[in-house]
Amino acid sequence: MARVSVVRVKNDNVEAAVREAIEMAGDFDIGSGEKILIKPNLCCDKPSGSGVVTNMSVVAAVVKVVREMGAKPLVGDIPIVGFDPQHVYDALGVKEIVEKAGGEFIDLSKEERIVIQIPNARKLRRVKIVKTTFEVDGIISVPVLKTHFFTGVTLSIKNLKGLTDQDQRTRIHVLGLNTPIVDLLQVLRNQIRYVIIDGTYVARQIKPSGPYYGPTEPKDITKLDLIIAGRDPVAVDAVGAQIMGFNPKDIAMLREAAERGLGEIENIEIVGEMPGAVGKFETTLLGKIMRFLNKFWTSRIFNPLVHPLAKKLFGPEIVAYRQVMKEMETGKKGEVVLTGECDGCGICVRSCKVGNIKLVNNKPVIGDKCIKCFICVEACPKGALSIVGL
Ligand code: SF4
Numbered sequence: 001m002a003r004v005s006v007v008r009v010k011n012d013n014v015e016a017a018v019r020e021a022i023e024m025a026g027d028f029d030i031g032s033g034e035k036i037l038i039k040p041n042l043c044c045d046k047p048s049g050s051g052v053v054t055n056m057s058v059v060a061a062v063v064k065v066v067r068e069m070g071a072k073p074l075v076g077d078i079p080i081v082g083f084d085p086q087h088v089y090d091a092l093g094v095k096e097i098v099e100k101a102g103g104e105f106i107d108l109s110k111e112e113r114i115v116i117q118i119p120n121a122r123k124l125r126r127v128k129i130v131k132t133t134f135e136v137d138g139i140i141s142v143p144v145l146k147t148h149f150f151t152g153v154t155l156s157i158k159n160l161k162g163l164t165d166q167d168q169r170t171r172i173h174v175l176g177l178n179t180p181i182v183d184l185l186q187v188l189r190n191q192i193r194y195v196i197i198d199g200t201y202v203a204r205q206i207k208p209s210g211p212y213y214g215p216t217e218p219k220d221i222t223k224l225d226l227i228i229a230g231r232d233p234v235a236v237d238a239v240g241a242q243i244m245g246f247n248p249k250d251i252a253m254l255r256e257a258a259e260r261g262l263g264e265i266e267n268i269e270i271v272g273e274m275p276g277a278v279g280k281f282e283t284t285l286l287g288k289i290m291r292f293l294n295k296f297w298t299s300r301i302f303n304p305l306v307h308p309l310a311k312k313l314f315g316p317e318i319v320a321y322r323q324v325m326k327e328m329e330t331g332k333k334g335e336v337v338l339t340g341e342c343d344g345c346g347i348c349v350r351s352c353k354v355g356n357i358k359l360v361n362n363k364p365v366i367g368d369k370c371i372k373c374f375i376c377v378e379a380c381p382k383g384a385l386s387i388v389g390l
């Protein structure tokens with residue numbers, strides 16, 4: 001059974017609430033010397049506490065907790081397409097906040113990308129993603145509690161999309177969003193150590209509810225003062241969805257993730273304070289229309305109808321299906337990367353006759369002298385290695 005904590009922030013002490021939430025949910029298994037990537041939602045240049053991006057107080061608190069465990073906290077995210085990453089980082093002051101808390105901010109928009117295969121993917125068979133994702137020992141997803149007009153909710157699972165290259169986002173959209181995001185979760189599932197949802201402030205009455213369309217004027221922001229935490233991303237998102245008034249089974253992404261064995265949406269022990277549906281996440285008529293239209297988003301027949309409407313409503317950021325197809329990247333072939341569960345057996349190290357693999361912290365680190373024999377991929381008893389761009 002998955003355990004999820006729901007904790008109220010008291011006297012504006014966000015850090016105390018984050019600590020309490022972790023303690024109550026338990027299983028915060030971070031080892032000394034590990035590198036942990038803390039992944040907030042820095043989707044756009046809306047202010048901290050707007051309910052659109054993760055509250056910087058929550059990010060700082062997570063950095064402190066990870067540091068106290070003796071691990072190295074790294075913080076990073078790539079904003080959505082159309083936003084200049086540097087502008088977003090500067091607007092939030094994230095680098096300074098993270099450093100002050102004892103962590104390191106990394107500009108993921110400038111980090112090396114790799115193209116990985118997703119074994120058994122239903123739609124997203126390969127994806128261009130920041131290499132750091134697989135170089136760290138684990139990821140803590142720290143999303144903000146909010147709704148989304150296509151997927152219903154956008155929480156820790158959808159937050160993972162921020163680790164993909166910006167040019168992948170539209171591709172994930174045209175593939176239908178829900179299933180490709182679950183494909184992404186599948187390949188990252190073993191990297192996710194923990195989830196902490198920032199429910200301190202919520203963008204009320206988002207019209208339509210989307211990543212950056214929410215009103216951020218003080219009168220439109222509700223101070224909800226909640227932190228939701230746990231080890232299982234599907235379970236934590238299910239509780240977040242419930243708090244926003246959804247039945248988790250009605251959220252396609254969560255339903256599919258549970259069906260594919262990536263987490264729980266039913267078998268959950270909620271500890272702490274579980275408020276009823278807050279009733280502040282109303283879906284507007286426009287939001288309902290957009291969710292309906294999303295069913296046709298990937299259709300070549302309907303796209304010419306949906307796209308101009310979406311463009312008119314939301315602006316030129318919405319990209320046409322045909323254009324997206326053209327933009328699909330071609331992977332750089334011939335690299336090997338760790339994508340699955342690794343038990344540190346070292347077989348791949350021994351299988352590489354050119355000495356291109358080392359074990360660091362019990363995980364393979366692949367060097368740059370690869371002769372592309374792929375014996376390591378074949379040899380790994382766990383099937384944890386993939387060929388990039390194949
Ligand atoms: S593909 Fe071959 S050369 Fe490259 S890392 Fe694996 S075993 Fe070594």
Ligand code: SF4
Pocket residue numbers: 338341342343344345346347348349363364379380381382383384385
């Ligand atoms: S062979 Fe596979 S399981 Fe063993 S260390 Fe290498 S990647 Fe990990």
